[in-house]
Amino acid sequence: MSENTASAEFLPQSPRGSRLQQEHVRKVARVAEQLRRRKSTAPLSRHKRAVSHQVPKAHDKKHSDEKISMVDFDQVIDIDAERRICIAEPGVPFCKVVEKTLPLGLVPIVVPELKTITIGGAVAGCSIESMSFQYGGFHDTCLEYEIITAQGDVLRCTPDNEHQLVFQMMHGSFGTVGILSRLVFRLIPAKRYVHITHEKHESIDTYLDSIYAHFERQDVQFMDGIIHSNTRLSLCVGDFVDSAPYTNRYDWLKVYYQSTATRDQDYFETPHYFYRYDHGVTNVHPKSFLGRLLLGKFLGSSQILRIAEKARWLVLDDARPDVTVDTFLPFSRLKEFLLWWEKDCGHFPLWCVPYRRVHDYEWLSDEYWKRVTDQLMVDIAIYGMKQRGETNTYRLLETKLAELGGVKTLISYNYYPEQEFWGIFHRKNFEAVKAITDPNNIFRDLYEKTCKAAMGR
Numbered sequence: 001m002s003e004n005t006a007s008a009e010f011l012p013q014s015p016r017g018s019r020l021q022q023e024h025v026r027k028v029a030r031v032a033e034q035l036r037r038r039k040s041t042a043p044l045s046r047h048k049r050a051v052s053h054q055v056p057k058a059h060d061k062k063h064s065d066e067k068i069s070m071v072d073f074d075q076v077i078d079i080d081a082e083r084r085i086c087i088a089e090p091g092v093p094f095c096k097v098v099e100k101t102l103p104l105g106l107v108p109i110v111v112p113e114l115k116t117i118t119i120g121g122a123v124a125g126c127s128i129e130s131m132s133f134q135y136g137g138f139h140d141t142c143l144e145y146e147i148i149t150a151q152g153d154v155l156r157c158t159p160d161n162e163h164q165l166v167f168q169m170m171h172g173s174f175g176t177v178g179i180l181s182r183l184v185f186r187l188i189p190a191k192r193y194v195h196i197t198h199e200k201h202e203s204i205d206t207y208l209d210s211i212y213a214h215f216e217r218q219d220v221q222f223m224d225g226i227i228h229s230n231t232r233l234s235l236c237v238g239d240f241v242d243s244a245p246y247t248n249r250y251d252w253l254k255v256y257y258q259s260t261a262t263r264d265q266d267y268f269e270t271p272h273y274f275y276r277y278d279h280g281v282t283n284v285h286p287k288s289f290l291g292r293l294l295l296g297k298f299l300g301s302s303q304i305l306r307i308a309e310k311a312r313w314l315v316l317d318d319a320r321p322d323v324t325v326d327t328f329l330p331f332s333r334l335k336e337f338l339l340w341w342e343k344d345c346g347h348f349p350l351w352c353v354p355y356r357r358v359h360d361y362e363w364l365s366d367e368y369w370k371r372v373t374d375q376l377m378v379d380i381a382i383y384g385m386k387q388r389g390e391t392n393t394y395r396l397l398e399t400k401l402a403e404l405g406g407v408k409t410l411i412s413y414n415y416y417p418e419q420e421f422w423g424i425f426h427r428k429n430f431e432a433v434k435a436i437t438d439p440n441n442i443f444r445d446l447y448e449k450t451c452k453a454a455m456g457r
């Protein structure tokens with residue numbers, strides 16, 4: 001099986017692109033050959049250059065797995081400004097994609113807010129940001145995936161070819177389906193600046209009314225929010241603009257989420273808007289002004305996560321971890337969730353990201369989708385909450401979300417019993433795809449990887 005699976009439709013047009021595509025083919029051949037030669041069925045994990053943006057865990061078994069190196073899969077292979085598409089390798093961080101596309105007046109559609117989240121991780125993990133109310137997640141903007149299977153076969157997967165289920169199941173698979181080795185995704189026009197208005201709301205009702213009105217009218221390009229409490233709610237809406245009377249950035253002393261409660265509006269250079277939360281969304285590091293003055297310039301999310309990963313034995317407590325997790329809820333159940341959260345957990349601020357139901361993801365069970373009728377979902381993200389007393393807040397969230405038709409992203413700590421887990425996630429679809437891509441289960445299955453191995457069990 002030749003490793004050059006790139007379809008004619010998505011072959012680089014530029015000489016530089018063609019050269020990088022040839023280099024890419026050689027890299028894929030190297031990895032495929034390693035997998036073909038490997039006889040062991042022991043778990044195998046990928047090693048990439050950028051830090052992982054999953055919540056680090058002290059006992060995560062991935063650290064002791066045999067590794068396959070993907071450190072050199074970090075190239076932007078080609079940008080076709082006319083067709084507004086980008087061809088790139090999975091290890092490319094979004095900040096590098098934006099750096100290359102913005103000079104052409106284009107950007108990726110969903111740019112997660114931490115600079116070094118990679119495009120591969122955004123597909124295989126999860127990804128949201130303030131354009132998600134129009135476009136869903138980054139996966140929903142992708143057109144083609146090249147996937148290397150555990151047997152060293154290389155598949156070209158699109159939403160409508162013979163590997164469409166593999167294409168869909170790569171999303172949210174957390175590396176259990178196969179190795180994503182090349183992506184083709186859409187770009188949209190962008191301008192040099194972004195203008196944001198911070199709407200202030202004193203009740204959940206007016207807040208939800210405004211979110212739904214903007215969703216229906218599609219009258220803004222960006223929409224997310226900070227819920228400071230259930231009576232102080234900021235909705236941050238805005239657009240790309242050609243000029244700005246001033247610009248702000250929040251990558252040193254100033255803290256963006258706090259500004260949403262104090263400012264009526266703000267202007268940014270586009271990259272500074274994308275990375276307004278890079279020091280943490282609502283759990284900013286360093287916390288103190290003095291800490292930011294001395295270290296803020298050097299300590300972005302990547303450095304903090306790298307330290308946490310390296311010193312995980314010292315800094316992480318897997319028994320009583322702080323709560324950092326994204327939850328997805330049907331819009332119609334959000335008020336119930338916020339009132340419950342205030343009463344039973346009471347941790348604020350929260351990040352609120354409306355998310356259009358662009359596609360009923362094949363990795364969630366049919367039973368799950370039968371229960372959800374909303375066309376708009378909302379991501380409510382909790383960052384850095386200290387757990388109280390004996391309560392396991394992660395487990396509390398898992399049961400409450402099941403009650404409200406919601407789902408918890410698997411990037412953090414997961415306590416689902418196996419049967420309950422497969423009531424939410426689509427076991428049959430995973431098994432159908434694993435039969436093609438990883439019949440010996442060397443990449444682990446989704447439950448084993450996210451609810452057991454990640455927790456050191």
Ligand SMILES: Cc1cc2nc3c(=O)[nH]c(=O)nc-3n(C[C@H](O)[C@H](O)[C@H](O)COP(=O)(O)OP(=O)(O)OC[C@H]3O[C@@H](n4cnc5c(N)ncnc54)[C@H](O)[C@@H]3O)c2cc1C
Pocket residue numbers: 046051052053054055056090091112113114116117118119120121122123124125126127128129173174175176178179180181324383411
């Ligand atoms: C503090 C914090 C804040 C966050 N905030 C946001 C946010 O605002 N918006 C958002 O969208 N996300 C957010 N995330 C989640 C984060 O985006 C996801 O966890 C994302 O998957 C991380 O991508 P990464 O590039 O760091 O990949 P990694 O963390 O390295 O990988 C994520 C998963 O994808 C798999 N994977 C990665 N690359 C490949 C590949 N080439 N082939 C196969 N599998 C692969 C890995 O095995 C892993 O299971 C946040 C996470 C944290 C910890």
